[in-house]
Amino acid sequence: MAMSKKLDHEAANQLRTIFYKLNLDSRKITVDLYNETVESEDDYAVDDILESAGILTPEEDRQLEETVRQMREGDWD
Structure with missing residues (x-):
């Protein structure tokens, strides 16, 4: 079961900067820390x-x- 947590504004901006550098501009991004991957989800x-x-x-x-x-x-x- 997926669990959502609210990010504070500064954390969200820092993540946007990181994802921008990875050319990920989707509104939904999944981070898998175990496999060290990020996945951009299409609408x-x-x-x-x-x-x-x-x-x-x-x-x-x-x-x-x-x-x-x-x-x-x-x-x-």
Whole structure:
């Protein structure tokens, strides 16, 4: 179960500075201290986008999913 805690203004600003340096500008960011990673969460998942775009052909669907995957992988380089 996730537990939310309110940050004070100064702590929030310090985290924004750190995330800005990592090119993370999403409103939702998950920090995993155990694995020493940060994950930027999109407002919409790829599956949500593909599901709402029901007019795509199966080939267009595959191309869009591959394009999004490549873009996300490129962010980590």
